[in-house]
Amino acid sequence: MGKIFDTIKNNILIVIALLLALIPVIGVPSYQFYIIERGLQNAIIVISLVILLGYTGQLSLGHAGLLATGAYTYGILVVSYNVNPWIAFLIAPIFTALIGALLGIPSFKLTGPFLVVTTIALGEIVRILILNWEKLTGGPYGLTGITSIISNSKLMFYLILIIVYFISVATSRLSVSKIGLAFKAIKEDEVAAEVMGVDVKRYKLLAFTISSFLAGLSGAIFASLTGYLNPDSFTFADSATFLLMTVLGGMSSVPGAILSSLAVTALPEILRFMARSRMVIYSLVLLLIIRYSKQLSSVKISKFFLKKKNKEDLVVGGGE
């Protein structure tokens, strides 16, 4: 029966992917097209938070720092060292994963608010480092002239879509696997997990490493999309926005993460006609969505499927 549920879940992903794949075919004005690309790029970092927060229960408010690490690694390699963009695109997430693994070490001892403060600190350290290491990063002037991995914007869109789809499928598989279960056990009860043989430290480190890898990948795509990097794109407020997208998507749902990333990325642009009151309305809409998201969220939908499945089981059980 688990398989049927899996198929339904995977099909939701396929449906989302196919709908998105139609966008370049239909033809969308280039700015809106860019926003959708940014939404998908954000989806990757939100999925990274789904793994870290939704599964493992480790709250990070420093993911903008990891995004920056990925973005600047890609940018600096391509601009200053003339590295082939594809190779830079591979190095960036790996390097970010190493930095993120360092962040995992304090999580062995720190929990709750203490860990959150540590992650905020990491985010700030990275941002301030970028701001002041002018020779390497361009400091407040930013890093310009970053070549994209693919110059054709439609092909770039499909590349991002394929990456997001692959990550979504992989994350869904991870979720139901031994590793996913160990993550969830850590979230719910570290002592129980440890006593049942889960090496809690190792798995926390793994969660931080996977999450940082994805954050770095998202950063490399960001650098590739914008062609320009500036420390202002990686502030605490950005980390908070990623967290918001994660919570909005139902915390541990991959399709939810994708949809909420697209929605929250697009929302300020949709509201742009409101000019000054834009951010007020933006915040208000988000509050309303969070208030009523229980009725909307994909978690609810998946629960619906699960319930249906249980009923079938009961019928079968009664017949035996």
Place this chain on the structure above:
Amino acid sequence: MALLETIGLVKRFGGLTAVDHLDLQVNEGEICGLIGPNGSGKTTVLNVITGIYKNDGGKVIFNGKEIHILTPHEICEHGIARTFQNIRVLGSQTVYDNVRLGLHIQTKSDLFNIIFNTKQVREENERIRKIIEEALDIVGLRKEKNEITKNLPYGKQKVLEIARAIVAKPKLLLLDEPAAGLNTAETENLMEIVRNIRKRGISILLIEHEMAFVGGLTDKVYVINYGKKIAEGTFNEIKKNPSVIQVYLGTKGDE
């Protein structure tokens, strides 16, 4: 040689000596009881054996190895599983997944195989499913396997914890007050489950206040008070032991 042996085990919390030079032995195939008044240090003994607390002195030897230097997950790998006094199941996961957690150390799938959902992973999932269903049959939770655990009644959550522990294929199972909070019928059922587990070659060390339960199951009972062993022997022997009676009922003219 004993399967589990503690030699002069000491655990202190600040000035309080919770476990005081305790010597225990659990032989292979035995069901041992550990009893004593509230606060006598029984649960602390289990926590030291499973590595949740580090001991302050003495040794824990399991299967010929000193395990007090190991971490809890390593101790689990050596073949000790346990349940908790106040159940520690994963409330928001299904019953099935709770038992699956017990199979953690036996599951070999790595990240690569999981991501690409290789044949190895699919075969392993199938193998695991059979083990889990078998364990759920032993404790009588087959029908509830897809339920979210926190929706189960207390008694079922308790036996679920036992199912989770036995799929880990331990040599020794530690049960911390398994019958607490269960009604008479549930307790009877639990005794049957524990006997079944012993038949599978798993030795058991259990803490329990329910004396009918201890008397009906154990081969040997240790009585501790203030962390010190005050008696050991069969249940019938310790029942007559004056120092045990004194601890539980007080001496004449004590009031």
